[in-house]
Amino acid sequence: xxxxxxxxxxxxxxxxxxxxxxxxxxxxxxxxxxxxxxxxxxxxxxxxxxxxxxxxxxxxxxxxxxxxxxxxxxxxxxxxxxxxxxxxxxxxxxxxxxxxxxxxxxxxxxxxxxxxxxxxxxxxxxxxxxxxxxxxxxxxxxxxxxxxxxxxxxxxxxxxxxxxxxxxxxxxxxxxxxxxxxxxxxxxxxxxxxxxxxxxxxxxxxxxxxxxxxxxxxxxxxxxxxxxxxxxxxxxxxxxxxxxxxxxxxxxxxxxxxxxxxxxxxxxxxxxxxxxxxxxxxxxxxxxxxxxxxxxxxxxxxxxxxxxxxxxxxxxxxxxxxxxxxxxxxxxxxxxxxxxxxxxxxxxxxxxxxxxxxxxxxxxxxxxxxxxxxxxxxxxxxxxxxxxxxxxxxxxxxxxxxxxxxxxxxxxxxxxxxxxxxxxxxxxxxxxxxxxxxxxxxxxxxxxxxxxxxxxxxxxxxxxxxxxxxxxxxxxxxxxxxxxxxxxxxxxxxxxxxxxxxxxxxxxxxxxxxxxxxxxxxxxxxxxxxxxxxxxxxxxxxxxxxxxxxxxxxxxxxxxxxxxxxxxxxxxxxxxxxxxxxxxxxxxxxxxxxxxxxxxxxxxxxxxxxxxxxxxxxxxxxxxxxxxxxxxxxxxxxxxxxxxxxxxxxxxxxxxxxxxxxxxxxxxxxxxxxxxxxxxxxxxxxxxxxxxxxxxxxxxxxxxxxxxxxxxxxxxxxxxxxxxxxxxxxxxxxxxxxxxxxxxxxxxxxxxxxxxxxxxxxxxxxxxxxxxxxxxxxxxxxxxxxxxxxxxxxxx
Numbered sequence: 001x002x003x004x005x006x007x008x009x010x011x012x013x014x015x016x017x018x019x020x021x022x023x024x025x026x027x028x029x030x031x032x033x034x035x036x037x038x039x040x041x042x043x044x045x046x047x048x049x050x051x052x053x054x055x056x057x058x059x060x061x062x063x064x065x066x067x068x069x070x071x072x073x074x075x076x077x078x079x080x081x082x083x084x085x086x087x088x089x090x091x092x093x094x095x096x097x098x099x100x101x102x103x104x105x106x107x108x109x110x111x112x113x114x115x116x117x118x119x120x121x122x123x124x125x126x127x128x129x130x131x132x133x134x135x136x137x138x139x140x141x142x143x144x145x146x147x148x149x150x151x152x153x154x155x156x157x158x159x160x161x162x163x164x165x166x167x168x169x170x171x172x173x174x175x176x177x178x179x180x181x182x183x184x185x186x187x188x189x190x191x192x193x194x195x196x197x198x199x200x201x202x203x204x205x206x207x208x209x210x211x212x213x214x215x216x217x218x219x220x221x222x223x224x225x226x227x228x229x230x231x232x233x234x235x236x237x238x239x240x241x242x243x244x245x246x247x248x249x250x251x252x253x254x255x256x257x258x259x260x261x262x263x264x265x266x267x268x269x270x271x272x273x274x275x276x277x278x279x280x281x282x283x284x285x286x287x288x289x290x291x292x293x294x295x296x297x298x299x300x301x302x303x304x305x306x307x308x309x310x311x312x313x314x315x316x317x318x319x320x321x322x323x324x325x326x327x328x329x330x331x332x333x334x335x336x337x338x339x340x341x342x343x344x345x346x347x348x349x350x351x352x353x354x355x356x357x358x359x360x361x362x363x364x365x366x367x368x369x370x371x372x373x374x375x376x377x378x379x380x381x382x383x384x385x386x387x388x389x390x391x392x393x394x395x396x397x398x399x400x401x402x403x404x405x406x407x408x409x410x411x412x413x414x415x416x417x418x419x420x421x422x423x424x425x426x427x428x429x430x431x432x433x434x435x436x437x438x439x440x441x442x443x444x445x446x447x448x449x450x451x452x453x454x455x456x457x458x459x460x461x462x463x464x465x466x467x468x469x470x471x472x473x474x475x476x477x478x479x480x481x482x483x484x485x486x487x488x489x490x491x492x493x494x495x496x497x498x499x500x501x502x503x504x505x506x507x508x509x510x511x512x513x514x515x516x517x518x519x520x521x522x523x524x525x526x527x528x529x530x531x532x533x534x535x536x537x538x539x540x541x542x543x544x545x546x547x548x549x550x551x552x553x554x555x556x557x558x559x560x561x562x563x564x565x566x567x568x569x570x571x572x573x574x575x576x577x578x579x580x581x582x583x584x585x586x587x588x589x590x591x592x593x594x595x596x597x598x599x600x601x602x603x604x605x606x607x608x609x610x611x612x613x614x615x616x617x618x619x620x621x622x623x624x625x626x627x628x629x630x631x632x633x634x635x636x637x638x639x640x641x642x643x644x645x646x647x648x649x650x651x652x653x654x655x656x657x658x659x660x661x662x663x664x665x666x667x668x669x670x671x672x673x674x675x676x677x678x679x680x681x682x683x684x685x686x687x688x689x690x691x692x693x694x695x696x697x698x699x700x701x702x703x704x705x706x707x708x709x710x711x712x713x714x715x716x717x718x719x720x721x722x723x724x725x726x727x728x729x730x731x732x733x734x735x736x737x738x739x740x741x742x743x744x745x746x747x748x749x750x751x752x753x754x755x756x757x758x759x760x761x762x763x764x765x766x767x768x769x770x771x772x773x774x775x776x777x778x779x780x781x782x783x784x785x786x787x788x789x790x791x792x793x794x795x796x
Contacts, residue, residue, distance in 0.1 A: 002755055007718075007743040009736055012728045014497035018484035020456060021463050025477040025525055032464035035071045037452025037502050045072060048444030049079045049366070049418055055443050057388065057419040059371075061428045062448025065505030069368070072420050072446075076323045076366040083321035086364025089413055090114065091310040091351045095269045101310075101351035103411040104262045109316035114257065115309035118270075121249035122307045125274060128248075129281040132241040141237050149230040160219035167208055171216075178220055180209050242278040246271045270307055277303070310352045313360055321365030326358040329369050331379040334359050335387070336395045338408050354410055359384075359393055364416050371423025384419070385437045391415045449502050451494040458500055459487055465504070466511060475515040478526045485531040486510065492695065492727040510534050542581035546700075549585055554707050558645055560586050562705050562714055565671030568592060570756070572643070572658040573679040573701055573716070575693035582693065584700020586677055588644040589655065591662035595786045596638030600625075600663070603642035604650045611651025620653070621660045623684035624749070628776070629783045632768060636790035637783060639663050653681040654691035660749060661756055668778030672756045675714040676744070677701040680722075686749040694722045702732050702741055710735065715742030717752050750776070 023029050035042055041062070048058040062068045088111030091101045106114055132138060160171050169180050170188055181188045182205050197205070213220075250271055257263040274281070280303045315322070326333065336357035340347035358367060374380050379398050387393055392412040421442065428445060431438040452458055463483050470477055478486075486507060493501040501507070513534035518526040552558040560571060572589045575582055602618045604610035610618075618641070626635055641659050643650050658678040665672045679697050681689040691697075698716045705714040723745050735741040746752045750761035753775050762774025770776040 002744070002758075005717075005744045005746055005751060005755055007723055007726070007745050009733065011723055012726050012733050012736060012743060013488070013730075014454070014491055014727065016459065016484040016487040018480040020459055021480040021483055022460075023480065025479050026463065026467035026470050026483070027477040029464055029467040031468035031471050032461065033074070033468050034461060034464070035067055035074075036458055036461045036465065037500065038067065038071070038448055041068070041446040041448045042071070042075065044444055044446035045075050045420075046079075048446070049075065051444070054388075054391065055441050057442045058421070058444045058446055059428050059431075059442045060420060060422045060446045060448065061425050063424070063450055063503065065503035066448040066450060067502070067504055068422055068446075068448040072368055072422060073323065073325060076368065076418075076420065080321040080323050080365055081319075083365065085315050085318050085320060086313075086322065086416075088112075088114075088311070088315055089313040089360070091312050091354050091410060092266055093306040093308075093351055095273055095306075098306075099408050101354065101408060101410045102262070102266070103312070103413050104260075104266065106257075106260065106263070108318065110257075111311050111314050112316055114253075114263070115311045117253050117256075118267075118307065118309050121253060122304065124249050125245055126281050126304070128245045129242055129278055130283065132245050133238055133278075133282070135241075138237065138241050142234060145233045145237065146230065149227075149233070153227070156219055156222045160216055163216060163219065169209065180213065180216075182209075238278060239275050242275050242281075243271070246274050273306070280304075305350055305352060308352050310354055312354065312356050313363070315364075322362050323365055324358050324362040324367045326362075326367055326369050327373070329358075329374040329380050330377050331383055331398055333357055334374075334380055335383050335393065336360055338395060338397050338410070349408055351408070351410070354395055354408070359387065359415070359417065360413065362417055363393065363413065366418045366420060368420045368422060371421050371427050374421070375427070385441060387415055388419065388441045389437065451496070451499040452502050454487075454491060454498050454500045462487060462490065462500065462507075465507075469508060469511055470515075473512070475511065476518050476524060476526050478511075478514075479528070481528040482514065482526045482531045485528045488727065489531070489535060495692065495695070495727075496725050497727055498724060509538070513538065539581060542578060543583065545576070545578060546581075546583040546585075546703075550703060550707055553586075553704055559588055560704055561588070561674040562708050563711065564674055566674055567669055567671050568662050568666035569674070570658055570662045570665070570672050571674065571677035571701065572655040573677050573697035574652075574655065575696050575700075582696055584693065584697035586701050586704050587646060587655075589641065589658055589662050590644055591639055591641045591659065591666045593637060593639040593663060593666040593782075595636060595789050597636055597790070598638040599635075601638065601640040603640055604646070609646070609649040611649065613653050614651050614655075617653035617656030617681060618659070620682065620684050621656060621663065624660065624682065624686055625663070627684065628686065629780050630787075633784055633787040634790055635783065636786040637667070639666070654679055654693075656680075657682040657688055657749060657752060661753060664749075664753055664775060664779055665757070667782045668775055669782075670757050670759060670775055670778060673713070673758070675705070675711070676717060676756055677715075678717045678752065678756070680717070680719040680746075680752075682749060688719045688746055688748060688752065690719045690721045690725075694718055694725045695727055698726075698728060698743065699732060702735065705741065706735075710740045712740055714740070715744060717744045717746055717755055720745040720747050 021029075041060070045058060045060065048056055058072075060068045060072050085108040087105040088108060090104045090106065090111055092104055094100050094102050164171055164180065169182055171178055171180055172188070182194075194202075250267055254264060254267050257267075280300060334357045336355050336359075338349055339353040339355060340349045341353070342348075369384075374384065383398075390412075391414065393415050394412040395410045419442075425447075431442075463480075466478050466483060466486065469475060487500070489510060490500045490507060491497050493503065493506055510531060514526050514530040517533045517537070518530040521530075523530070549558065553560050561569070562571075568591045570589050571586045574585050574587055576585050600618055600622050602610055602615060605615055605618070625637075629635070641662060643655075655678075657680040660682055661672065661678060664670070677697075679691055679694065681691055683689060698718070701716055702714075726743075728743075732741060736743065744752075744755050746755065753759075754761050757775055760771070760774045762770040762776035764770055764776075770780050
């Protein structure tokens with residue numbers, strides 16, 4: 001009767017035929033780094049990258065290990081090769097508004113040349129201006145101008161003195177200007193003679209001097225005009241010399257960059273500023289002592305910084321567009337910053353202290369950022385959205401200073417970039433639901449699957465992937481049988497025999513470790529045994545907790561029976577996940593039933609150790625019992641169920657069918673075979689539903705049975721739909737072949753209870769009663785009895 005429920009041996013594992021690989025070892029294989037099984041994600045990334053419109057940035061979602069990071073980078077690099085190299089950018093001094101440096105763009109590679117040419121020109125100008133103003137040509141011109149104006153001034157002074165003789169005065173040119181001096185005997189009066197004058201005589205001289213000054217105003221004005229003319233002509237001579245020097249060194253740069261209006265304008269401003277401030281290029285040995293104290297460093301050096309070029313972005317070494325992976329996307333790493341220097345307690349800065357961020361470096365190309373990293377920094381996330389919205393990169397310090405500081409407001413740089421954010425599914429949905437800007441800016445979502453179809457094509461591609469790893473990491477070649485073992489473990493990781501995992505990180509670990517074990521045995525080729533050893537050794541490193549539980553089961557501390565039959569007791573199966581390793585753990589589930597009206601009491605829930613999903617499974621069992629046995633009677637039953645020796649809480653519904661079997665056993669007083677463990681959830685109609693971790697659960701119970709000694713009647717009941725997930729190890733398959741262990745698959749509760757009890761489940765007849773001497777008959781009879789008791793109590 002039970003044979004129809006037994007899973008055939010050929011369905012316990014999907015064994016890869018090594019001959020599917022058209023080569024003996026990976027040395028003969030054409031290696032490939034191609035992304036396998038992610039066609040949908042790759043199409044989305046390529047489409048997003050190719051879209052030039054605003055808002056088509058990309059969010060790459062998926063689990064770690066699916067290749068989402070590496071392949072996003074590879075695709076970006078592929079597209080970057082076909083894009084032009086972005087322009088260089090320089091920040092320069094703004095001669096009209098010094099706190100707002102200007103941004104200048106140049107063709108790739110021109111930035112470094114422009115910087116060197118300008119700064120070299122300034123150095124030469126600094127050397128040549130003092131020379132020009134000390135040259136013989138300049139001195140001759142200056143003397144000529146001086147002598148010319150001196151003659152004019154002397155002529156006017158002569159006329160003035162002729163006029164002053166009428167007042168008995170003479171005018172002299174002194175350091176204090178033109179002074180009138182009284183005459184005595186046609187000669188200027190000495191200071192001693194002035195001192196001997198009486199007050200009355202002094203008053204007369206003073207009045208005469210005032211009248212003379214008033215009458216000689218036009219003469220004095222003429223002399224001062226000549227002095228002003230002299231100064232202006234000397235200044236003009238100096239400016240002409242300085243202009244000649246500046247033009248000599250700046251002119252060729254102007255010609256070279258004449259097609260760049262921003263540079264042409266900047267160079268004109270430099271020329272005008274140097275001519276205006278030529279005195280800063282002259283050595284001033286009489287620099288004020290207090291200035292030396294108050295201004296640290298050289299005042300001239302500070303002044304000359306205005307002519308320095310801040311080569312902000314240098315793309316001279318790039319080939320194609322840049323692709324940046326920003327691993328620490330804090331605000332300043334992304335958007336740059338303005339650095340400061342502390343001078344006498346004041347934070348000072350200038351355009352040369354403006355530093356770029358990775359967004360500037362990636363401008364014109366692509367930048368890849370981890371969602372979990374950028375979302376931890378509000379400034380970074382807000383700054384990123386603002387930059388994408390405005391399509392400009394503005395540099396500003398978001399944190400202030402505790403000391404007095406200067407501020408800069410650099411000109412923003414136009415932004416042309418494609419952002420690729422890599423994160424998980426949950427983060428994407430939270431952002432899409434709660435961040436209005438996100439859905440406008442990241443219109444492309446690329447989902448990386450965790451698994452792919454186990455087709456011949458994908459199997460061959462994985463072989464090429466292994467060959468690529470062997471070449472890149474200098475590994476030993478893998479034999480085709482080793483590749484077959486890798487394919488099998490790939491399906492095991494995917495938890496489905498018709499699938500392969502897309503989590504290549506786990507496969508790479510196995511490949512590396514298999515190579516290590518092969519080398520330790522002095523092999524030249526990695527074989528199937530080496531892959532198996534790598535898997536077993538990895539399990540051994542992580543299964544100490546499993547071994548401890550098996551030890552407690554073996555010595556009787558944890559009660560698990562695998563022999564005999566018991567009423568209301570059954571072995572359920574759960575999975576314990578330790579991160580790198582998960583294993584199945586059998587747990588005894590017990591049920592007691594008796595007359596009452598409380599329904600099913602979930603002891604875990606009463607002890608606050610039950611999760612929501614487990615609570616739902618208990619309620620589903622109540623629905624099943626009501627429909628199956630209480631259509632014509634009142635369900636007057638109390639049942640208590642619990643996971644024995646479980647102290648950490650219970651969740652999930654994969655044990656709901658197991659709990660239901662225990663309740664049916666208790667109601668019908670029918671013993672259950674203890675050598676058969678059960679897993680599977682159930683719905684209200686009694687249909688067994690699939691569960692996860694079926695391989696781990698089967699292997700977990702098998703290990704307990706092996707520990708206690710296999711007698712031949714042990715086995716596991718699983719949902720029939722989970723047969724497609726079976727990828728059991730060879731040890732269990734051999735035990736099944738030898739009839740020491742059996743895997744049963746069922747669709748309904750009735751099928752499972754027949755296996756567990758050896759008694760027919762029983763069908764309803766036309767009178768709404770179950771066949772005599774069946775499980776359902778015994779259960780129904782017990783519930784009718786409880787219902788009668790309830791009526792009797794009510795009548796009393």
